[in-house]
Amino acid sequence: MPSRRRVLASGASLLTAGVAGCSSSTTETSPADDESTQTGNDAQSETEATTKDDSYTVTVEPNPPHTFESVPETYAVIPSVWMDIGMALGKQPSATASLDRAPLKYYEHLPDVSFDPDSVTKLASSAEEGFDKENFYAADVDVHLIDPRSLKFYANWSDADIEEISNATGPFLGSTIRFASSSINEHEPYYDLYGAFEKAGQIFQRQARFRAWQSLYDEFISNIESKLPPKSERPTVAAIWRGVNPDSGTFRISPIHAKQNNTRTYRVLGLRDAFEGQIPDGPIGYEKLLDIDPDYIGAVGGLTSLTHDEFVSTVVEPFENNSNGQELTAVKEGNLVRTGGQFMGPIVDLYSTEALAKQVFPEAFGEWPGALGSVPEDEQLFDRQRVADIINGDL
Numbered sequence: 001m002p003s004r005r006r007v008l009a010s011g012a013s014l015l016t017a018g019v020a021g022c023s024s025s026t027t028e029t030s031p032a033d034d035e036s037t038q039t040g041n042d043a044q045s046e047t048e049a050t051t052k053d054d055s056y057t058v059t060v061e062p063n064p065p066h067t068f069e070s071v072p073e074t075y076a077v078i079p080s081v082w083m084d085i086g087m088a089l090g091k092q093p094s095a096t097a098s099l100d101r102a103p104l105k106y107y108e109h110l111p112d113v114s115f116d117p118d119s120v121t122k123l124a125s126s127a128e129e130g131f132d133k134e135n136f137y138a139a140d141v142d143v144h145l146i147d148p149r150s151l152k153f154y155a156n157w158s159d160a161d162i163e164e165i166s167n168a169t170g171p172f173l174g175s176t177i178r179f180a181s182s183s184i185n186e187h188e189p190y191y192d193l194y195g196a197f198e199k200a201g202q203i204f205q206r207q208a209r210f211r212a213w214q215s216l217y218d219e220f221i222s223n224i225e226s227k228l229p230p231k232s233e234r235p236t237v238a239a240i241w242r243g244v245n246p247d248s249g250t251f252r253i254s255p256i257h258a259k260q261n262n263t264r265t266y267r268v269l270g271l272r273d274a275f276e277g278q279i280p281d282g283p284i285g286y287e288k289l290l291d292i293d294p295d296y297i298g299a300v301g302g303l304t305s306l307t308h309d310e311f312v313s314t315v316v317e318p319f320e321n322n323s324n325g326q327e328l329t330a331v332k333e334g335n336l337v338r339t340g341g342q343f344m345g346p347i348v349d350l351y352s353t354e355a356l357a358k359q360v361f362p363e364a365f366g367e368w369p370g371a372l373g374s375v376p377e378d379e380q381l382f383d384r385q386r387v388a389d390i391i392n393g394d395l
Helices: 081-088 132-139 146-154 157-169 193-201 205-225 264-270 286-292 308-321 346-360 385-389
Strands: 057-058 065-067 073-077 236-241 294-302 336-339
Touching: 057 193, 073 081, 081 193, 081 346, 081 385, 132 157, 146 157, 157 346, 193 205, 193 346, 205 346, 205 385, 264 346, 294 308, 308 336, 346 385
Parallel strands: 236 294, 294 336
Antiparallel strands: 057 065
């Protein structure tokens, strides 16, 4: 029976099979989170909503705690991890800064899930510039999953600007998880991907959906880890971010084991950082790259930003045709790989981990065909239909 595709609704539409349960009390966890009497695909198996008289409080550092009197229906993001988190919970953003670099192609390969760009209000001309407070007023969302520090950095907003929009529309409850920025200190918790994901589950009162994701992910990773070689036998990799341009001779190395989301895939698979202990502060050239000579070169974000053909024409072939690049072990052995990168939420994370596992360990996980949609069904490392079911609330 062919699957039916449905659009993830912006705003109030909930992609559950029926009516969500109700909650009570004021708490930072789910107000009514007991599923002991819930079974199967019952519409009430996911308790996600509050009644009119219920409230609950969520804290997402570095923002102050916020008490919701009702479950937010609309939200805004600067395309980021938070957008993919929202999509994983079955909620498309109502407003974004730009969709130019958003990971929309991943949603195309999930049954019964899609993204409607026409329903999204544009907040800015790009993720880094063109912000206008009037656009935030026009969007009028219930909550902003945006770190206010991003607007201070990219748009030169002040605390007063943040407060103005918060009071006029909805609170800011985003946090920096793309990188461990210098503004994060020892007194502020750093949210890894699933730490931020859990916070979003609280915000939208979709804790059961989050738990289903956590269970799926734990099983996914357990299966992969059982087939990995011993850590001492895993290869080294130089993770390059901000694009890979072999002809420029300039490369920016991203640390694999730092508290940041963009190199998560390499870290999860236990690859060894070729630059461990000597991560350069700025860009390096071929001389340093040749001195380190990693087993693999990883294009951080290349799985999202490039098609297979684009990756071959802009990264692989230029390395192979460059006199310096030809001397690199990774180039000689065809070990140029790509991963999800900076916009990697739960959905992108699954695809990125599957792709890298196949690129580096094909004998254990099967050959990587080059494109997201080209992995044969019997060689897929996670169940696409199960992911779609969780997104749509079919738990």
